C-alpha cells in the first residue's frame with residue numbers, strides 16, 4: 070500500500086523532472102500564464118484578430134531565431150543577423166525602386182544575405198576565430214554598405230510589394246506566419262532527421278571529435294552559415310513586404326532577440342544542444358509579452374525591460390535545472 | 401576532529417549511502433570505513449558505482465539516503481567546499497590546475513604568501529616553500545615551470561601535492577593511472593606509499609588489479625551499486641576479487657586465440673613528422689595484431705594520428721593493400737578503410753551532449769549514401785551494439801555523458817563495428833574498462849584479426865600488450881627502436897628496458913636479468 074503510493078509519487082516525480090528538463094515545457098507554462106493573466110485584465114487578448122496579429126508580428130523574428138538556433142547548436146554565433154537583414158531589405162527595396170520585378174529583387178536580396186553570411190562564416194573558418202567575433206566585425210561592414218547604397222535615405226516602396234505581407238490565407242491567416250511555420254517544420258526536419266542535422270549537433274558538441282569521425286567541419290560550417298543567410302533573406306523579404314520601407318537601421322536589435330529566443334527555448338550557449346520547438350515558443354513568448362504590455366497600456370519602453378527579464382529568468386531556469394541535475398534530485 | 405594518528409578511530413565512515421539516477425540504482429546501501437595510514441582500493445565493473453561513491457564524498461552529488469561521517473561529525477550530504485574543509489581531497493581525472501601559472505603558484509593558489517608588501521605575492525618565498533614541499537615528497541618537478549609545460553603524469557602529481565598542502569587527511573583518487581604510462585604509474589605508486597606512511601587515509605580506484613595488490617591494504621568490491629564485501633588485500637587473490645566483481649569466473653589474464661597470418665598488407669616507410677615521429681618504418685600483415693609499446697610521449701599517438709590522416713607526415717610513405725595512401729583528413733582515411741579508436745575519448749571521441757545512438761552511428765551515417773537519420777534501422781544498429789558490447793544503460797537515447805567511463809569506451813569502439821575496415825588502430829583500447837569488458841574488447845580485436853584485417857594496438861598496459869600482440873614495436877623518442885616477435889622469451893622487464901632506453905648500457909646482459 071505505502072510502497073504503491075511511493076511508487077506513484079515517484080512516477081509523477083520522474084515525469085515532472087523529465088518535463089522540467091525540457092525547457093520548452095517551462096516556456097509553454099509561462100506563455101499560458103501570461104496569456105491567461107492578460108486575458109483576465111483585457112478580454113480582447115483571446116480575440117482571433119489579436120492572436121493573428123501577434124502571430125504575424127513574431128514571424129520575421131521567428132524565422133531569424135530559427136537560423137540562430139541552427140548556429141548556436143552548431144557552436145556558432147552570428148550577431149550580425151540584424152545588420153544583414155537590414156542590408157538585404159535595402160537591396161530588395163532599391164531594386165524594386167529601380168523597376169525590377171519583386172521576384173528578381175527578392176532573389177537578389179536573399180543572395181546578398183547568403184553572401185553576407187558566408188563572409189561571416191568564411192572569415193571565422195579562415196582566421197580560426199570564433200564566429201561571434203567575426204560577426205561582430207561584420208556588423209559595421211553590413212551597416213556601412215547599407216548606408217552607402219541607400220545614401221542614408223529611407224527606401225520606401227509602398228504599394229509595390231505587398232503580396233507577402235498583406236495576403237491572408239482564407240481571408241484570415243497571415244501568409245507571413247505560414248511561411249514562418251514552414252520554415253520551422255523544415256528546420257525541425259533538418260536538425261533531427263537529416264545527416265546535416267546530425268553534423269550540426271556533432272560539430273557543436275565536440276568539433277575535434279567530429280573531425281576525427283570523418284566530418285568535414287569547415288565545409289559544414291559554411292553550409293550552416295549559408296542556411297542562416299537564406300533564412301535571414303526570407304525574413305528580410307517578409308519584413309519589407311509588411312513594412313513597405315527599409316533603411317540602414319532596419320533589423321537593428323534583431324540579433325539579440327533572435328539569440329534570446331533560442332536561449333529562452335533551451336539552446337545551450339556552448340553548443341550541441343537546442344530545441345527548435347523551444348525557440349519557436351521563445352519567439353512567441355516575446356510576441357505575447359509585447360502584445361500584453363500593449364493591451365495593458367504599459368509604456369512601450371517596458372517591452373525591452375520585459376525581454377531582458379525573461380531572458381534572465383530563462384538563464385536562471387537553465388542553470389537551476391543543470392545544478393539540480395548535478396546535485397542529483399533529492400527526496 | 402581528534403588526533404587520528406594516535407587513536408585507532410576511523411578517519412572516514414560512510415553509512416548506508418544510496419543514490420539513484422532515473423532507473424539506475426548507482427549506489428544501494430553502501431558503507432565503508434577508512435583509517436589513517438590505510439589504502440582502501442575500490443574495485444568493480446564499469447557502472448558499479450565507484451565514481452558515484454567518490455562524488456558523494458567530494459560533495460559533487462548528494463546521496464538519496466545514508467550519511468558520511470568524518471571524525472565525529474555526521475553529514476547527510478556534503479558540498480564541495482565542506483568536503484575540502486573536512487580534509488577530503490579528490491583528485492579528478494580532469495586536471496583542475498591553472499595552465500598559465502607556475503607549479504609553485506598553483507600549489508599556493510588562494511593562499512599566496514604576501515610578506516613584505518601587502519597584496520603582492522612574494523614569488524621568491526613561494527618558490528622556496530614549494531621546493532621544500534616537493535622535496536619532502538621526493539618529487540622532481542621544477543617549481544618554476546608553467547603547468548602547461550608539464551606532462552599528464554606531472555600534472556596528476558601536482559594535484560596531489562596541492563591537496564597535501566591544503567592539509568588534507570584523506571586523499572581520493574579515481575582511476576589516477578588510466579592516463580599514465582608505466583614509469584609515471586610507478587612514481588605514483590611510490591608517492592602513494594609515502595603518503596600512507598604519513599598516516600593519510602587513501603581511497604584508490606583502479607581497474608588494474610596488480611596495482612591494487614601492490615599498494616592496497618584493503619579492497620572493497622562493488623557490484624551493480626551494492627557492496628559485495630571488503631577484504632584485507634593480503635588474504636585474497638586476484639581470481640577471488642575478479643569472481644566477486646564479475647559474478648563469474650573470469651581470468652585476469654587473457655589468452656587469445658591465434659589468427660592465421662597472411663601477407664603484408666600495411667606498410668609505413670620512414671614516416672617523419674614534426675620532430676615527434678622520426679623515421680618510423682614497420683609493416684603489419686593480414687590477421688596480425690601489431691602492438692606498439694613505449695612511454696607516454698614517445699610519439700605513439702602522434703604516429704596513430706598520421707596513419708589516420710589527422711596529421712600529414714613531413715616525409716615517408718604509407719601503403720595499405722597495394723596502394724600508397726595520401727591522406728588529407730580522417731575522412732580520407734575512413735574511406736580508405738582505416739579506423740582509429742582514440743586515446744582520449746573525452747577530447748577526441750565523445751559528443752557529450754548526444755545520445756548513445758548518435759555517438760555510435762556518427763561515422764556510419766557519414767559514410768553511407770543515405771541522408772536520412774533517426775530511423776528505425778539506426779536505432780536497431782545502436783541496440784545491437786548495446787547488446788553486443790553489453791553497454792550498461794537504460795536505453796540508446798541516454799546521453800553518453802551519463803554513462804560510466806568504461807561504458808563510454810565501449811560506445812567509442814562500437815562506432816567502428818558497424819562497418820568493416822582494413823586497418824584498425826586502437827590507441828589504449830581498454831582505458832578505464834573493467835576486467836570482464838576488457839576480455840570482450842580483446843575478443844573484438846581478435847575477431848578483426850581473424851577476419852584478415854590489420855590491427856595496430858597501442859597500449860601502456862603491459863599484460864595487454866604481451867597477451868594480445870603478435871609482434872611488438874617499441875617506440876622511444878619518436879623512433880621505432882625495435883620490433884620484437886612476441887614469443888615466450890619476451891618478458892615485461894625486457895620490454896620496459898627498451899622503453900626507457902637502458903639496453904644500450906647493459907646490452908649483453910639483458911637475457912640474464914631474470915630475477916626481479
Ligand SMILES: Nc1ncnc2c1ncn2[C@@H]1O[C@H](COP(=O)(O)OP(=O)(O)OP(=O)(O)O)[C@@H](O)[C@H]1O
Pocket residue numbers: 421422424425426444445446447448449450451452453792793802803804805806807832834
Ligand atoms: N548523472 C548521471 N545520470 C544518469 N545516470 C548516471 C549518472 N551518473 C552515473 N550514472 C549511472 O550510474 C551508474 C554508476 O556509474 P559510475 O560512474 O559510478 O560507475 P563506475 O563504477 O565509476 O564505472 P567505471 O568503472 O566505468 O568508471 C552507471 O550505470 C551510470 O550510467
Ligand SMILES: [Mg+2]
Pocket residue numbers: 450451452574804805
Ligand atoms: Mg568511474
